[in-house]
Each structure stands twice: as structure tokens, then as C-alpha cells.
Amino acid sequence: MTEIRTPRLLLRRWTDDDLVPLSEINADPDVMRWTGDGSAIGLDGTAEDIERWEEEWDEEGFGVFAVELLGSGELIGAVGLSVCEYLPDAPGDIEIIWRLGRQFWGQGYASEAAHATLEFALQDRGVDRVVAIARVGDEASANVIRKLGMEPARETTDPRHGHAVQIHLIDLTEYEA
Numbered sequence: 001m002t003e004i005r006t007p008r009l010l011l012r013r014w015t016d017d018d019l020v021p022l023s024e025i026n027a028d029p030d031v032m033r034w035t036g037d038g039s040a041i042g043l044d045g046t047a048e049d050i051e052r053w054e055e056e057w058d059e060e061g062f063g064v065f066a067v068e069l070l071g072s073g074e075l076i077g078a079v080g081l082s083v084c085e086y087l088p089d090a091p092g093d094i095e096i097i098w099r100l101g102r103q104f105w106g107q108g109y110a111s112e113a114a115h116a117t118l119e120f121a122l123q124d125r126g127v128d129r130v131v132a133i134a135r136v137g138d139e140a141s142a143n144v145i146r147k148l149g150m151e152p153a154r155e156t157t158d159p160r161h162g163h164a165v166q167i168h169l170i171d172l173t174e175y176e177a
Contacts, residue, residue, distance in 0.1 A: 002057075004065070004116045004117070004120055005070070006112050006113065006116050007112070008069065008070055008071075008112060009067055009068065009069065009076075009109060009112055010067070010068050010070055011065035011067055011079065011080075011113055011117065012065060012066050013057060013063075013065070013066065014050045014053065014054055015066070018050065019043070019046060019047055020043075021074075021075040022046050022049075022050065022066075023041070023042065023043045023046035023047075024101070025075075025099065025101040026040060026041035026042075026045065027040045027042065028040065028101070028102055030102050031099060031100075031102055034134070034138040034141060036160070036161065037160075037161045049064075053078070053080065053082070056082060056083065060081075062080070062081045062094070062120070062125050063081060063082065064078050064080030064081065064082060064097060065079055065080045065113070065117065066078060067079050067113050076100050076101055076104040077098065077100035077104065077110075078098070078099050078100075079096075079097070079099075079100075079110065079113035079114055080096070080097060081094050081095065081097075081120075081121055081130070082094070082097055083095070084131065084133065086160055087133065087158065087165070088156075088159065089156040089167060090167055093129070093130075093169075094127050094129070094131065095131050095132065095133055096121070096130050097132075098110045098113065098141075098144065110140075110144050111143075111147045111148070114147075115147070115148060118148055118170070118175065119175075122172045128171060128172065129172070130150075130170055131153070131167055131168065131169045132145045132148065132150050132167075132169075133165050133166070133167050134165060134166055134168070135163050135166075136155065136163070136165065136166055142166075149174065150168035150170045151170065152167075152168050153167045153168060153169045154166075154167050155167070
């Protein structure tokens with residue numbers, strides 16, 4: 001079982017006990033504002049996300065982690081890697097994603113978990129490069145992306161929802177520099 005520990009967080013695979021807490025995070029319109037079409041996701045959609053993420057772990061050897069606080073064991077969100085299949089400008093690229101409950105924003109958790117995930121991708125799993133895709137205007141995600149040292153590559157449109165998105169990337173050479 002793949003786990004990553006940071007000073008404050010445990011990144012781990014998903015369990016059945018994670019469904020309800022993640023669905024509560026996904027039900028918050030503020031959390032989902034910059035994700036997909038911006039709609040909240042219910043219990044069924046959350047179950048589909050977790051199932052898809054776990055399948056990716058089995059097929060690719062990486063995926064999206066459940067993120068919990070080390071001190072309390074409380075699930076605070078999801079951070080991890082996924083193969084980008086929705087953007088024609090990034091087919092097959094490995095994308096780093098994050099989604100945390102609103103009460104956990106502004107405390108550095110997203111950056112801490114994303115940095116550990118990036119290191120996992122580039123150094124442990126041998127991924128050549130990682131992209132981050134953020135909607136234009138999502139300043140919180142842009143801030144995390146900057147902290148990861150990712151460089152803007154290009155702007156495009158998400159064909160599923162028509163939103164302008166910025167693609168950022170980093171490869172192992174840039175990461176180690």
C-alpha cells in the first residue's frame with residue numbers, strides 16, 4: 001500500500017470510510033467552483049471519483065491520494081496524479097490535482113501534499129514530467145502551482161466546459177534544479 005507522510009499529513013489510498021467525508025467536501029459549492037463545470041458533486045459522483053482514482057492506481061501505479069491530518073486522522077481532501085484525457089493540448093500528460101475542504105484552505109496543506117506528490121511522481125514513479133491545469137482566475141491554485149516551481153506552458157480551452165485554462169509543467173531536470 002502506497003503512503004506518503006509529510007510533517008502534517010498522510011497521503012494514502014482510499015477506503016470505504018472516506019466516501020462520506022469526501023462527499024461532504026465535494027458538496028461545498030466553494031470547493032467545487034473551479035472544478036469541472038463548477039457544480040457540487042453528490043455521494044454517487046464522489047463514489048465514481050474514488051472508483052476511477054483507485055482504478056488508475058491499479059493500472060498506472062499512481063493516482064489520487066486520500067489526504068488526512070496526521071494528528072487527528074481527519075480526511076481533508078484529495079491530492080494526486082491522474083492521466084489527462086480531457087484536454088487535446090495535453091493528451092496522456094500526467095496531471096497533478098488537489099481538492100481540499102474549505103476549512104483546510106490557507107494553511108499550506110495543498111502545497112505540502114502537492115509537493116510530496118510531485119516528488120513521488122518524478123523521483124519514485126519515474127514520470128518524465130507533470131502538468132498542472134488550472135482555470136484562468138483560480139488564484140488559489142495558481143499560488144500552489146507557483147510554489148511547486150511549475151512554469152506556465154500555454155493557455156487553452158477546456159472543451160468539456162468552455163473555460164480558459166492555463167497549463168503549467170515541470171520535468172525532473174527543472175524539479176532537481
